[in-house]
Amino acid sequence: MSSSSSLVKNAAVYSASNILNAVIPFLLLPVLTRVLTPGDYGVIAMFTSLLGILGAFTGFSVQGAVNVRYVDRDKIDYPRYVGSCLFILLISTVTTLVFVLLFKNSLSDFTDIPPFWLVLAVLVSGCTFLTQIRLGIWLMSKKPFVYGTFQASQSIFNIGLSLLFVLLLHKGYQGRLWGQTLSVMAFALAAIVSLRIDGWLNFKPCWKYIREGLAFGVPLVPHVIGAFLVSLADRFIINKLLGLEAAGIYMVAAQIGLGMTLFSDAFNKAFVPWIYESLVNPSKETKLKIVRLTWIYFGVALLFAGLVALLSHTIISIIAGVVYTEAAKPLIWLGLGQAFGGMYFMVANYIFYTRKTVLLSWITLLTGCVGVLLTWILVPKFGITGAGLSFAFAMCLRFLMTWYLANRVHPMPWFEAITDNLINK
16 A cells, blocks of 8 residues: 555544544533533633643653654663653652642632642543553554544543433533543543553653653643643633633634544644654655645645634534524634644644754744733633634744744755646646
8 A cells, every 4th residue: 555545544544533533522512502501611611721731741741752752662662661751741740739739729719610620630631641642652553443443432431421420410510520530531541551451561760761751841841831822721811801601602612613623633643654754764756745735735724714714603503502602703713723723733743753842832832922912902802702813813823933943944845846736737
């Protein structure tokens, strides 16, 4: 099988997995929006947003180092490398947990999340890291079917528990949070067992590997914080300026907007192993092939964003119901922002491949700060639509700056691929 057909096949499998993984929450969304009040949904929005910022500190994003190191796994003690990264996870999660326990009351006042759920959020964040490592190794070893099965099974378990707690036990927003918490913890345990059975885990920390993992992950902390500022901080701002109900309505739009990432995430998952292998000793034709494929992706992403904008009111009415019709306005801009997000990942791959992540972190942090500033300015004037506008602008800026950096650290024939096509025609 050619590399191109293999890429398409894997992308199709990841797409099916992502669609199934996302369709299940989308099926839950109409249920929750008709059972829970916007205020209840606002608490769920705050909890989800909190997980975004905790991800910067529980594990320090060293799961990316596990993926990159898989390429030369035969040159190192890879199972011990994985174990060393899990040791980083253990220490960082415990440290984060202590911090949250010390300041739980202040954090609760700021986020409107009860202290009990603040503590559980730390544990959920740490467990999510474990499943990301397990999924990452399946990704790099080009096992999309088992990857998809694991991912979809977790979603089904998550939604099943959520429906049980919300509809049958009438636990309100806590029912949704319990469904998410218990499913993440259960599959984190399954991930550890699976890593051990497959021989990918040797929990004997090596200081050399710990230092290497931290050298990869710590510079990404500003990146994760910046990503939080771009994608999740708007919920906190809306909550403070407009109230918890407005945050809940915006959360509905944001959750539907995430549907834009279905195909982009699926394609990128198939693209990463192929591009990493292709960039080892790339010929000029290989580089041109990669770039042409990327340009096509850019066009498809923007076209899809346009369709979401045209159908925004219809989408909201069908999925969420009339109570959440205001969510259609920010959805137009959130869809465009998600398109830029998918385009960003296509160019950021070169930076991750070269392991020159420091500048990428600061780009993300800078654009995140720009997004937060714009949100503070635009939300009082335009309501939740202002948050959508800010998100789209920040995501566009992040994409353009990352694209420039990617071409500096790993030059590619971006415009030559276009001119060659025009000349040939």
